Amino acid sequence: MAHHAHTPGVIPPPRTRWIWNVFWVLLAVTIIEVFAALPSIRVHFGATFFKIFLISFTMFKAAAIVAYYMHLKDEVKNLILSVVLPFILIIYLIVLMLIEGSYVTLYRTVVEQILVQ
């Protein structure tokens, strides 16, 4: 090994099996997603279940890309935490927007009722 590192012009053979393994998983997940989203298949799911199913599959795909393709898994803990922890704020924003969204919907329906009267 050390001998190879000191010899100029000697290129070690590629080790790419893991890259293709991750690829097949990503491809399989994408195909399942597209298939499940087909209009004729989608109707068999409950609306909430369908959303949770799609979002969790998407999160899984995102995690696979970040961890393996972007090599975040191989970085030190300090870097992983610095990159991942800020996204707590995004979860917070989603929660805020869900609360605000149901309020705005309620408000709109009330205003529309008043306008009809």
Place this chain on the structure above:
Amino acid sequence: MSAHTAEVSTQNPSWSGGTSPYNVSYGKLMMWFFLVSDAFSFSGLLIAYGFQRFNHAAEWAVPDKVFKSFPFLDGEYPMAYVGLMTFILIMSSVTMVLAVEAGHRNDKKDVIKWMFLTIIGGFTFLGSQAYEWYHFIHGTAEGGIVEGTRYFGAMLEHNEYGHKLFGSFFFFITGFHGFHVFSGVVINIIIFVNVLAGTYERRGHYEMVEKVGLYWHFVDLVWVFVFTFFYLL
């Protein structure tokens, strides 16, 4: 003296100075932080999209009925083409990670091969997006009735498929992502030319390929979310 230094370094070796606590180069660390901030921009856009869609759920466009055309084929193939676009982008992500792997081995020939395929994948994706936009803007021959008016195709202010905000968000979010892909392709080409010129071979490492690789994977990552929230849900 040496015992003292040893004691300090066992307490918290990474933060005691002298070395990067992140164990990466400055450029790579900044790329990560840039990507985090960029991810925040896209999160803001997608959350705004979700918010408005939730508010106008009844009038919102149904993605299956909007994105159903396929090049060179007649008839309706809902989601088939965006599925293919997703595949193209994931595939170009794979070629990028293969280029990075080849860079680790200082294998110039392999880096050139995989970088080239990544650029081809990027252009293919951009072409597909242009096709999508063309069909979205031109719409269908019969048009669609929204709030009592018949519209043909999609503009920023209104579209035939549903609520007017659907078109605005589509153009903005996929446009913003497409611009990211475009700049990614441009950066990839610059790095590709540098690889051809042997810049990184002389430097002794291919870390620049890793950095553009991070950006390219991020573009793929954003598409994964745009795909789910815009087309599938």
